[in-house]
Amino acid sequence: MRRNHQIPLGAIVKGLALTAGHFFRNMRIHVAHLFGRRLQEKGMVTFQYPEERRPFSPRLRTRHRLTMRADGSPRCVACMMCETICPANCIYITAGEHPDPHIEKQPLKFDIDLGVCVFCGFCVEVCPEDAIRMDTGILEFAAYSRQEMILTMDKLLMKEGAQEPDRALMKENA
Amino acid sequence: MTEIVITMGKIAFVLFCVFNLLYVLLWLERKQSAVMQDRIGANRADIFGLRAWGLFHPIADAIKMICKEDFMPAAADKFVYTAAPFLAVFFSLVGFAVIPFGDTLTLGGHTIHLQIADLNVGLLYVFAMLSLGVYGFILAGWASNNNFAFLGGMRAGSQMISYEITMGATVMGLVILFQTLSLNQMVQAQGEYFFGFIPKWGVLLQPLGFLLFLIAGIAETKRIPFDLPEGESEIIGYFVEYSGMKFGMFMMTDFIETILLSAMLTTLFFGGWQIPYLHADGFHLGGLRLAINPVLVSFLQVAAFGLKVFCFCWLLLLIRWTLPRFRYDQLMALGWKFMLPLSLLNLAITGLVVLL
């Protein structure tokens, strides 16, 4: 028999022993769970996703949010740093004057197109005001249309009742 | 008249058991593989919120397959294309006719043999049906008029031929030892004991034969690691053009053949319906005696047979979910250069021992 024709019978038996070992170990734990025993052990390494969630690492980059000042207005000063660095060009900011003379500008509109965002986190890194963060822990933002993938400032500030984003402005910036 | 009714009853009972075991296997396939791989497995199909550990998934499968479009390629041979899945299922089901699932049951003055048909060539009959079953696959591949399906059908044919020889040569050892081709008599012979207490099961008489039969049998069921006729990742197989329930029938055939193989392994090598030390009138062990109602004895025997078959199904699923697929040359090398010489050696040694 040529070498490459050989059937590794020893390895086959070893493999069967391994999978059978896992089967019996996990089965014992599952059956014990039925009787309310050995609850601290797990019979599987997977998570039953919608009901049971994986613990996130604190460094995980999830959906963006804009942080707020004490009075509820955005901390963002519309410096455009994030819009400039964004490799996906998916941040659209309209700057306006801030009523407080000590603060130069504020964003009138702040939209992020999540359908384009690559979740690099550069916007967070570059912000001088700690005004944008990616620590909401929100992972489910799938939508049925591209329009719905666009986050407006209200949504980013985590307020209720968000507005429609400004399409005309987006075309202009694109 | 009563004979016909009894036979029909036995057929109904066997089909009922086979199809229910089939259902359980469809569930077990998902769940056992999951538990082996540290997962939970399919558990989302529910009826009114009752999930029952995913037990309803096979029902969902069936509904899906029945509701799907019944597609037929334009260039297919219509008659053969339609007949092929029926042939495959039919020949895998008729094999159960000669499997004895219990001794005799005396009920209301009637002695019922718990076996649909006690053919005196039962063993040959099962092999004949298994060989005929391959027509379903070859015809499916040919009638689809698809190169890949044809390749799958041809692979099924060549694989069957290669491994059937080993299978046949292996069981000849048992035939020499038991001096019979009737499966029922074989099981009866396995009720004897070595030294009065070790059950004379086929696996103790023919350990090498058991191993070879197991491997060849898995090759016959065409499941991983011998699923070259299917070969999902390369040719998809003889059923590539089939959809809906016609495909479902091919899938069923694989599972029915798994059950048939388990039943054959149990019958030939693990004492069939025999429970060690349990005889028609109760337990015997040395001087110990424990009388048991004969109807209960029959029930215990049928249950023991079912349990043994189930254990083999478990083992076959374990193998199916552990090993990767063989390469085609490995398959042929294993069959012709390894298994066939060993089975002939096994046969020669058995013959010598019996002769001396």
Ligand code: SF4
């Ligand atoms: S995470 Fe990266 S791609 Fe997404 S908005 Fe921020 S800078 Fe742009």
Ligand code: SF4
């Ligand atoms: S970098 Fe920060 S402060 Fe500047 S525009 Fe972006 S979010 Fe606002």
